[in-house]
Structures are given as structure tokens and as C-alpha cells.
Amino acid sequence: MPGSTTGKKLDLSKLTDEEAQHVWEVVQRDFDLRKKEEHRLGDLKTKLEREDTKKELLGNQTSLTESHCIRCLQPFKFLLNNKRQCLDCQLYVCKSCSRYNKKEDGWVCDACHVAR
Numbered sequence: 625m626p627g628s629t630t631g632k633k634l635d636l637s638k639l640t641d642e643e644a645q646h647v648w649e650v651v652q653r654d655f656d657l658r659k660k661e662e663h664r665l666g667d668l669k670t671k672l673e674r675e676d677t678k679k680e681l682l683g684n685q686t687s688l689t690e691s692h693c694i695r696c697l698q699p700f701k702f703l704l705n706n707k708r709q710c711l712d713c714q715l716y717v718c719k720s721c722s723r724y725n726k727k728e729d730g731w732v733c734d735a736c737h738v739a740r
């Protein structure tokens with residue numbers, strides 16, 4: 625999780641230590657909750673956008689996409705890291721970047737899986 629939060633500045637000087645501690649905890653908890661929510665929602669969107677850009681940049685570099693996973697950009701290795709073609713985007717991905725889809729008897733890359 626990136627960044628520590630400075631938050632809103634509170635005047636805690638007029639409170640007792642115990643009160644100040646309590647106020648701080650409440651504020652902190654509320655802030656954390658909201659932060660988490662923002663992060664969850666924002667993350668998915670930026671992740672998808674990032675994947676789209678990567679696809680655009682690398683999608684037509686056929687030699688590269690045939691020998692490297694489009695997601696993690698690791699080279700495919702026979703038996704060690706076999707390539708699979710994603711049902712949705714038709715690009716090649718490695719084992720750790722794809723999921724098997726029983727119903728369609730094929731592989732779907734993580735990005736398409738999220739987009740589904």
C-alpha cells in the first residue's frame with residue numbers, strides 16, 4: 625500500500641492524552657476505511673487501463689508476443705513456462721498470468737478475467 629497519510633490536521637493539544645489518542649484512532653480508522661475503498665475501486669480501473677496500453681503497445685509485435693507473456697513479459701520456456709492463448713484477447717500468456725476456464729475449455733488471461 626503506497627504512502628502514509630498525513631490526513632487532516634487536528635488540534636489535539638487541548639485534549640488529555642487519552643482523549644487525544646481516542647480521537648486520533650477514530651479519525652485514523654475512518655480515513656483508512658475510505659482509503660481502502662478508494663484504492664479498491666481505483667486500482668481496478670487503473671489496472672485495466674494499464675493492461676490496455678500494454679496490449680496496444682505490444683499487441684502487434686508478433687515475434688515478441690509469441691515468445692513472451694504479454695502480461696508479465698517473461699519469456700516462454702518449453703515445459704517450464706508454456707504459453708497459452710487467451711480466449712478473449714487471443715494473446716499469449718504464461719501459466720501464472722492466466723486461468724483455466726472449465727466451461728470453455730480454454731485459458732483466459734488475468735486482465736480479461738478481470739474485465740469479464
Ligand SMILES: [Zn+2]
Nearest residue numbers: 693696718721
Ligand atoms: Zn505471465
Ligand SMILES: [Zn+2]
Nearest residue numbers: 710713733736
Ligand atoms: Zn486476454
